[in-house]
Amino acid sequence: MTAIIQTSSGLKSYLDGKGEFEVIAGRTVFDTLVDLNIKPELIALVVVAGEQKSKDYVIQENDIVKVMAVIGGG
Amino acid sequence: MNGYGGKILRVNLTTGKITKEQTPIDVARDFIGGRGFGAYFLYKEVPRGADPLGPDNKLIISSGPMSGLMIPGAGKCDFTTKSPLTGGYASASMGGHFTAEIKYAGLDSIILEGISSKPVFLFIDNDRVELRDASEYWGKGTIAAEKQFKEKFGEEFQVAVIGPGGENVVSYACINHDFGRQAGRGGVGAVMGVKKVKAIVIHGSKSIPVADVNAYRVAGKALYKACKDASFLQEWIRYGTTVVTSWCDEVGALPTRNFSAGSFEDGKGLYAPVMREKIVITDKGCFGCPSPCGKYSRSKKYGSYVEGPEYETIGLLGSNLGISDIEAVAQANLLADDAGIDTISAGNAIGWAMECYEKGILTSKDTDGYDLHFGNIEATFDLIGKIARKEGFGALLADGVKKASQKIGKGTDKFAIHVKGMEQSAYATHNATAMLLAYMTCDVGAHHNRSWAITYDLQVGRDLVVPEKVARVIWLQNFRPMFDVLGGCRLQWVELGIERDLYIAALDAITGIHRDWNDYEMVGDRIWNLTRMFWAREIDGFDRRYDIPSPRFYEEAPESGATKGQITKIEDVHRLLDMYYEQRGWSKNGLPTSERLASLNLSELVA
Numbered sequence: 251m252t253a254i255i256q257t258s259s260g261l262k263s264y265l266d267g268k269g270e271f272e273v274i275a276g277r278t279v280f281d282t283l284v285d286l287n288i289k290p291e292l293i294a295l296v297v298v299a300g301e302q303k304s305k306d307y308v309i310q311e312n313d314i315v316k317v318m319a320v321i322g323g324g
Numbered sequence: 325m326n327g328y329g330g331k332i333l334r335v336n337l338t339t340g341k342i343t344k345e346q347t348p349i350d351v352a353r354d355f356i357g358g359r360g361f362g363a364y365f366l367y368k369e370v371p372r373g374a375d376p377l378g379p380d381n382k383l384i385i386s387s388g389p390m391s392g393l394m395i396p397g398a399g400k401c402d403f404t405t406k407s408p409l410t411g412g413y414a415s416a417s418m419g420g421h422f423t424a425e426i427k428y429a430g431l432d433s434i435i436l437e438g439i440s441s442k443p444v445f446l447f448i449d450n451d452r453v454e455l456r457d458a459s460e461y462w463g464k465g466t467i468a469a470e471k472q473f474k475e476k477f478g479e480e481f482q483v484a485v486i487g488p489g490g491e492n493v494v495s496y497a498c499i500n501h502d503f504g505r506q507a508g509r510g511g512v513g514a515v516m517g518v519k520k521v522k523a524i525v526i527h528g529s530k531s532i533p534v535a536d537v538n539a540y541r542v543a544g545k546a547l548y549k550a551c552k553d554a555s556f557l558q559e560w561i562r563y564g565t566t567v568v569t570s571w572c573d574e575v576g577a578l579p580t581r582n583f584s585a586g587s588f589e590d591g592k593g594l595y596a597p598v599m600r601e602k603i604v605i606t607d608k609g610c611f612g613c614p615s616p617c618g619k620y621s622r623s624k625k626y627g628s629y630v631e632g633p634e635y636e637t638i639g640l641l642g643s644n645l646g647i648s649d650i651e652a653v654a655q656a657n658l659l660a661d662d663a664g665i666d667t668i669s670a671g672n673a674i675g676w677a678m679e680c681y682e683k684g685i686l687t688s689k690d691t692d693g694y695d696l697h698f699g700n701i702e703a704t705f706d707l708i709g710k711i712a713r714k715e716g717f718g719a720l721l722a723d724g725v726k727k728a729s730q731k732i733g734k735g736t737d738k739f740a741i742h743v744k745g746m747e748q749s750a751y752a753t754h755n756a757t758a759m760l761l762a763y764m765t766c767d768v769g770a771h772h773n774r775s776w777a778i779t780y781d782l783q784v785g786r787d788l789v790v791p792e793k794v795a796r797v798i799w800l801q802n803f804r805p806m807f808d809v810l811g812g813c814r815l816q817w818v819e820l821g822i823e824r825d826l827y828i829a830a831l832d833a834i835t836g837i838h839r840d841w842n843d844y845e846m847v848g849d850r851i852w853n854l855t856r857m858f859w860a861r862e863i864d865g866f867d868r869r870y871d872i873p874s875p876r877f878y879e880e881a882p883e884s885g886a887t888k889g890q891i892t893k894i895e896d897v898h899r900l901l902d903m904y905y906e907q908r909g910w911s912k913n914g915l916p917t918s919e920r921l922a923s924l925n926l927s928e929l930v931a
Binding site: 256291316321 | 570776782
């Protein structure tokens with residue numbers, strides 16, 4: 251029961267350069283981010299299979315969950 | 325010079341004299357181009373105390389060594405002048421295709437001097453440069469005028485044009501291009517308008533010399549490949565800058581009802597997915613852009629088309645006015661673009677007026693009969709036109725919130741949201757000290773694009789006041805605006821995460837001069853200090869008081885939303901400035917020391 255969390259490149263600068271994490275399915279994106287020591291409030295966008303999801307989305311098996319932090323603004 | 329058009333074009337509008345001179349090698353070495361050229365020519369050539377709306381002020385339009393080449397985002401053009409809004413330095417960056425044509429016409433900068441006695445437009449077709457009668461275009465909106473120029477001269481000509489806002493010298497009039505791109509801030513359009521220049525119409529077909537063509541091709545391809553392979557490219561294209569709307573609402577940064585809060589209870593109607601579904605019909609990019617952030621939209625309700633709205637406009641003409649209908653924001657965007665006024669300053673001015681009305685300081689007798697409660701969409705539409713025409717109540721708002729609040733008095737300056745006279749862009753900073761400092765110390769006034777530090781606030785602790793935050797703001801201020809110097813867009817770097825060194829390889833190949841990022845940051849630092857000296861030269865008694873933000877962020881905590889009850893203490897505002905000045909090597913009053921200027925090779929220029 252695993253899934254993948256992919257982080258945007260800007261966020262990687264806060265994560266020692268790491269951009270991809272294998273995680274346990276069945277938990278929310280929010281809780282999973284906390285587990286990974288990523289502050290959920292940094293995340294502007296959660297996308298699974300091309301669809302935008304909320305941070306309350308429960309991660310499913312084999313999901314690739316893309317989480318995007320906006321680092322640069324306009 | 326490799327990477328340069330090679331010439332500076334001067335157009336004296338008073339005499340009609342048009343001249344060209346070689347782009348100075350030493351200026352290219354020390355200031356590189358774009359915003360750097362603007363800062364240099366402004367400081368050197370505009371005399372101390374010049375009236376921003378007088379003949380001594382100049383409008384300096386510059387490309388950079390990236391402009392017009394096959395580098396992702398190489399479509400940025402800088403407009404520099406002495407600001408009629410602030411009385412200090414103004415530099416506005418515009419995307420699109422205009423900057424490429426400057427280079428293809430063999431130019432690096434166009435400097436408009438003096439004042440024409442009648443409406444004209446500047447026509448440039450390679451070496452053919454003429455001032456032509458603009459009477460048939462004068463009075464028209466930017467969209468109709470640009471369309472007319474294109475129909476007359478052909479699609480290959482690029483047009484930078486002002487609207488009624490610029491013609492009527494609204495202090496925050498902008499310059500428009502490509503039916504939806506603006507040099508938006510600081511009133512650059514007012515300076516063009518007072519000079520009676522309706523437009524610049526330009527086309528070129530010259531080659532840009534490149535030092536090492538093969539290395540340039542390799543480096544350019546590597547940059548485009550990196551963009552194509554970026555993991556979030558599709559998400560960025562889908563939403564562009566509007567990706568932050570819901571996030572700003574969530575973290576308390578979305579300006580709401582004249583920045584009285586940072587979260588909008590009806591904000592969901594403005595979020596990116598809603599906008600994409602309801603109004604966006606296609607994506608639109610600038611010259612050479614692989615990640616087009618522009619959204620072209622259609623409002624069925626209003627029967628209109630507009631490029632946008634992007635995040636800043638959603639924040640200022642949406643939530644900041646209590647408006648939650650994305651179609652209404654798009655329509656307001658269109659009206660402001662066509663009138664040629666900056667949506668950020670206009671949204672602030674109308675928001676300030678609405679708060680005055682709700683507090684009973686202004687009544688319908690003062691507002692030409694309008695009910696200016698927050699959320700009044702029709703009044704917003706009408707006020708945009710009145711501002712552009714300087715008609716009735718609109719004339720008060722056309723000078724910006726600082727001057728308007730000085731005229732009205734009654735404590736309205738407490739909620740005039742600006743720094744140095746420039747209205748704040750769309751990030752509420754009640755509790756985000758790095759972003760607040762970025763606004764306080766920005767070189768043009770309260771603008772976000774020099775240093776966008778709000779994510780850093782959230783990462784390290786939003787209310788912390790520590791040297792590391794100050795250092796981050798300074799690094800961003802030195803580095804991010806380098807893209808405006810180089811004539812390119814920063815968004816591929818900051819949002820797609822393109823490695824900085826890929827740009828170094830391309831720039832080295834283009835110019836034939838090796839510089840690393842430390843060298844570029846040094847140039848950024850030099851420009852930052854020079855523009856600070858421009859403020860000090862032009863504003864009597866310029867000191868730290870000009871770096872203090874609106875009291876809204878240190879006196880009044882929001883009563884709702886994510887930042888409810890949160891505020892930055894005034895003591896912390898001063899602590900931030902103390903640390904900032906020390907790290908910049910400035911005096912306690914915020915002025916560069918002679919030693920600091922000498923270390924940046926600026927002593928002679930500012931003497």
